[in-house]
Amino acid sequence: MSSALPRTERAAQRRISTALFLAGFATFSLIYCTQPLLPEFSTEFGIDPATSSLALSLTTGCLAFSILAAGALSEAVGRRGLMFVSMVGAALLNLVSAMAPSWELLLIARACEGLVLGGVPAVAMAYLAEEMPAGRLGRAMGLYVGGTAFGGMIGRVAIGALTEATSWRIALGSMAAVDLVVAFGFLALAPASRNFVRRPGLNPALHLAAWATxxxxxxxxxxxxxxxxxxxxxxxxxxxxxxxxxxxxxxxxxxxxxxxxxxxxxxxxxxxxxxxxxxxxxxxxxxxxxxxxxxxxxxxxxxxxxxxxxxxxxxxxxxxxxxxxxxxxxxxxxxxxxxxxxxxxxxxxxxxxxxxxxxxxxxxxxxxxxxxxxxxxxxxxxxxxxxxxxxxxxxxx
Missing domain, CATH: 1.20.1250.20 (MFS general substrate transporter like domains)
Structure with missing residues (x-):
């Protein structure tokens, strides 16, 4: 076997690991970017803290619901494309949140953001398990989780600082712009699936049987x-x-x-x-x-x-x-x-x-x-x- 093939394979593995780091960053920065803004929402929209917290809890609640559906959907449409569409859609919805003229519209956008984002975490683990060799899976998964940690941190800390310097709307819009760039970086780096076997159609019985197994x-x-x-x-x-x-x-x-x-x-x-x-x-x-x-x-x-x-x-x-x-x-x-x-x-x-x-x-x-x-x-x-x-x-x- 030539030495070029192992080098090519190692390069592909590095690209996969880096791409999934970016996916983790985008997902968790978009989820948690509203957490430091809850007092700002109370002031802007005249709501109490419990109501303000819905800007985060609706997103995570809808995310939990959508994870099951997204995992099933990926069996029919593929892993890489679904993750990319999810990141782009969520970033655009974050932009809608930044421009929302009313509290109700902001909550609708944040709830939809959670639903859309389910396409990343549910699929990322399966994508890595299929594309990475067993001996490298742990490190690749660790980098993905590291990306989620970094995104969660930036979504909380940097947004607060940017809001203090400008406004919460500019802060949310900036996060949307950053994560759009991150999504295209993911698409450029992540190789097309090589070991994925597509299952056409969305058969509920098949998915229920898989979960039950x-x-x-x-x-x-x-x-x-x-x-x-x-x-x-x-x-x-x-x-x-x-x-x-x-x-x-x-x-x-x-x-x-x-x-x-x-x-x-x-x-x-x-x-x-x-x-x-x-x-x-x-x-x-x-x-x-x-x-x-x-x-x-x-x-x-x-x-x-x-x-x-x-x-x-x-x-x-x-x-x-x-x-x-x-x-x-x-x-x-x-x-x-x-x-x-x-x-x-x-x-x-x-x-x-x-x-x-x-x-x-x-x-x-x-x-x-x-x-x-x-x-x-x-x-x-x-x-x-x-x-x-x-x-x-x-x-x-």
Whole structure:
């Protein structure tokens, strides 16, 4: 075999990894770019904070719903094209949000944005599992998850800074423009699918059977549960850390608290590293290590020292992205067929965990403040460890 072929193959793999990093960035920057703008919406449209939060919760709620449908649709229309159309459509809808003359139109645009964006996360995992060799899948999945972390961070931090310098409408419009460019960068880099087998038509019975098969799988439901539990713990930490740090003795401003999202940088690095480690060491040991890192960070946040609290949140972020990047790649490895259906079930569990456990964590905050939140999150995280240990004993790493 000539040496040119391996070089060509390595170049293709690098292009795929970079393209999926861009896809992750676009998706999560568009989802979370309204989070720092909620007070601006209250002022602009004369609404209360709970109503303002719909600009984010409608997007994530519609995203969770659309993931299942998008995974099924990709079996008929293909992976790469659907991801590109989803990114372009969502960026254009973000532009509509920036120009919306009324609150109702802004909410409609944000809800549609969530529906359209489902075409990226549900399909990205399947695309990687089909196009990357098993020995490189973990690293590629880690880079994709790193892109989601970077996008989530930029969508929260940069938008807030740009809004302060200009206006929230210019900030949202700028994000739309950036993500349009990112979408075309994805299209230029991502090779056409080589291992995808198209299934013409949209047969509901076929998709229901595929989902049912994955749910009856011996190990896959435990990975779906891993996404549910780990994301639930992670989102709960970020949801209620702000309440703690706004109050005395810290009395941080909203802008200062927003800077805490810069800890996502550590998540980006952890995602790529964890994927590479999983390729070499196996997946259960890396998930267990991620759990240990999360627990260490949780203990640190129990301190009254501000630097330890923020440092602990950074450590939790590292541990979470280790777990998530490995678990999401693991799904594609175990699902030998209908990978997009398996990916959509994992992501559905992931976003439902964010919604359900994130809200349930509020009861613990109300009843026992931060220590109770940590007990709740630590319990969820220990359950993830138990799952990884069981999968290791089952020899499915």
């Amino acid at each position: 994955h749910l009856r799988h011996r190990e896959l439901p435990f990975l779906f549960l891993t996404g549910f539990l780990s994301m639930g713990a992670f989102v709960t930490i970020y949801n209620y850390a702000g309440y703690r740090l706004l109050a005395a003795p810290y009395s941080l401003s909203q802008a200062q608290i927003g800077l805490i999202f810069l800890t996502y940088i550590f998540g980006i690095l952890a995602s790529s590293s964890a994927g590479s480690l999983a390729d070499r060491m196996g997946r259960p040991p890396v998930v267990i290590t991620g759990v240990a890192v999360m627990l260490t960070g949780m203990l640190a946040t129990l301190s009254s020292a501000l630097w330890l609290i923020i440092g602990g949140i950074a450590v939790i972020t590292v541990g979470f992205f280790m777990v998530h990047s490995v678990a999401s790649g693991w799904v594609g490895r175990l699902a030998s067929t209908n990978r997009s259906h398996a990916a959509s079930l994992y992501l559905l569990s992931y976003y439902v965990g964010s919604s359900v456990m994130g809200s349930l964590g509020g009861w613990f905050w109300h009843e026992g403040a931060w220590p109770a939140v940590i007990v709740f999150c630590a319990t969820l995280t220990l359950c993830v460890c138990a799952i990884a240990l069981w999968l290791r004993r089952a020899g499915r790493g």
